[in-house]
Amino acid sequence: MAMRMTFSMVRVALTLMDAPAAQHYGYALRRQTGLASGVLHPILGRMTAAGWLEAADEPVADSDGDRPLRRYYTLTDEGRSELTEVLTKARTDRRFETLFSASEEESLR
Numbered sequence: 001m002a003m004r005m006t007f008s009m010v011r012v013a014l015t016l017m018d019a020p021a022a023q024h025y026g027y028a029l030r031r032q033t034g035l036a037s038g039v040l041h042p043i044l045g046r047m048t049a050a051g052w053l054e055a056a057d058e059p060v061a062d063s064d065g066d067r068p069l070r071r072y073y074t075l076t077d078e079g080r081s082e083l084t085e086v087l088t089k090a091r092t093d094r095r096f097e098t099l100f101s102a103s104e105e106e107s108l109r
């Protein structure tokens with residue numbers, strides 16, 4: 001499934017691919033990407049619908065009770081492949097050069 005490559009989508013892709021084997025959840029992704037919930041969650045929904053992510057709710061037993069249950073997102077093999085392709089294309093697209101220069105500076109620290 002082709003997904004429109006937007007600045008926000010590429011930012012999410014960079015964040016997910018920074019730890020491709022990890023379980024990610026919305027609040028942490030919001031902090032890492034700087035995106036509002038209303039921007040982030042539709043992107044996660046499209047990635048899930050495309051088969052790039054698997055979504056699962058946190059088991060109640062794992063919750064500390066002081067916060068809402070988390071929804072965890074995990075990259076699928078297809079998602080890793082697709083996001084690798086997205087990032088490869090985005091690296092050569094001038095619209096996204098600020099994202100890559102910022103992420104490269106972060107990795108040097």
